[in-house]
Amino acid sequence: MAILYIAPESSPLVHAAAAALLYLHIGAGSVGILSGAAAFVFRKGTPLHRLIGKIFVISMLIMSGIGAVVAPFLPTPERASVIAGILTFYLVLSSWMTVKHKPGQLGRFDHGLLPISLSVVAASAYLFWLAMQNPRGMLDGQPGAAFVMFLIIGSLAAVGDLRLILNRGVTGATRLARHLWRMTVALFIAANSLFLGQPQVFPKAVQKSGVLMLPGLLILALLLFWLGHVSYGAFKRRRLHKPAGLQGTSA
Template identity: 70%
Template sequence: MSVLEVSSASPALVHAAAAVVLYLHIGAGTVGLLAGAAVFVFRKGSRWHRRLGNVFVVAMLLMSAIGATVAPFLPKPERASVIAGVLTFYLVLSSWAAVKRKPGQFGAFDYGLLLTALGVVGFSAYLGVLAAESPNGKLDGQPAAAFVLFIIIGTLAALGDLRLILARGVSGATRLARHLWRMTAAFFIAANALFLGQPQVFPKTLRGFLFLPAPLILGLLLYWLGHVGYGAYRRRKTRPTASMP
């Protein structure tokens, strides 16, 4: 996120508030990324996994909310950051809800999630067209491909919300996979925003390696989704079948 620009004539309280917002955004993002990386180290369901997961959720919700709210009011408005912030907030919130709510539970909250995902897809498509039609193929410094990524993630999320609504809730491996991919996708967006979106904060010797977190996170996501799917498959295969009368 760009630095908040405050007029020199503004009261000291305004300058202090701008600084607090900026450092809260940076601090929450840093804590969220560290907690997200640590979550992968601990066994799923363990005490430390749950504790660090809670830290990740709070930090990411705070970071994304600040980013989405402040981005339109920067000296140069960043519409892509609005989408990234809203999408990250939505992914983290829906992922957290997937494991905190009872299996099979659903309600008005899920309809709100679906509308949010559809809104992200629609706005991303609109901005993607503007980026593609611009002379340099970018909008607010972001290439059209960035908006395509938001469209893909938002569409997958909307389909998942629709499936949950039609099934009137999810449980078992489906519920766990919903939690897992959404939390990891949010982590992926946040990591890219730092490593690829703010390369200037890293030493020049490291900038050639800033692309590495993205495929690493995607690899972890594929591994754990495969692990969850294989575990569900094994449980179905080993489940005793009822004898024929």
């Protein structure tokens, strides 16, 4: 996130508040990335994993909330950061609520998710269209591909929200997958916002090496691994519970 511009004649209190917001945003984002990485390491469902998960949720909500609110007021407004902040906030909160609810339970909060995901889709499509009007395919210094990514993620989330409402909740592997992919994609957005969105904070040798792409790629690889693991586990359970008369039959 760029530095929030404050007029020199503003009071020291205003300058202090702006600095506090910046440091809180950076600090929360750093804690979010570190705790998100740690959540992959510790065994799922253990007290330590749950504690790290709570730290991740709180830090990511603070980071994304500040980013979404402050981005329109930067010297050069960053509309991509607004979408990224809203989408990350939404993904983390909806993922957390998925595991807070009992399996097959649908709360009042869940009905408000679909309008948010649809709004992200509409805003991303519009901003991508604006970027395409630029000969360089850019908007606010961001490539149009960034808005395509938000459009795809928002669309997948909207489909999931619609299924959640129609099915009156989610259970089993579907519930776990919903929690997993939303948390991981939120971590992916946060990591790319740091490593690819703020390359100037790293040494020039690191910027030119291509290393800054690795965290995002690693997160995607972990997401694919765990989604595959969840799907395979669900498949095995279905096989175990298949009626005995159907075991071993083939067409």
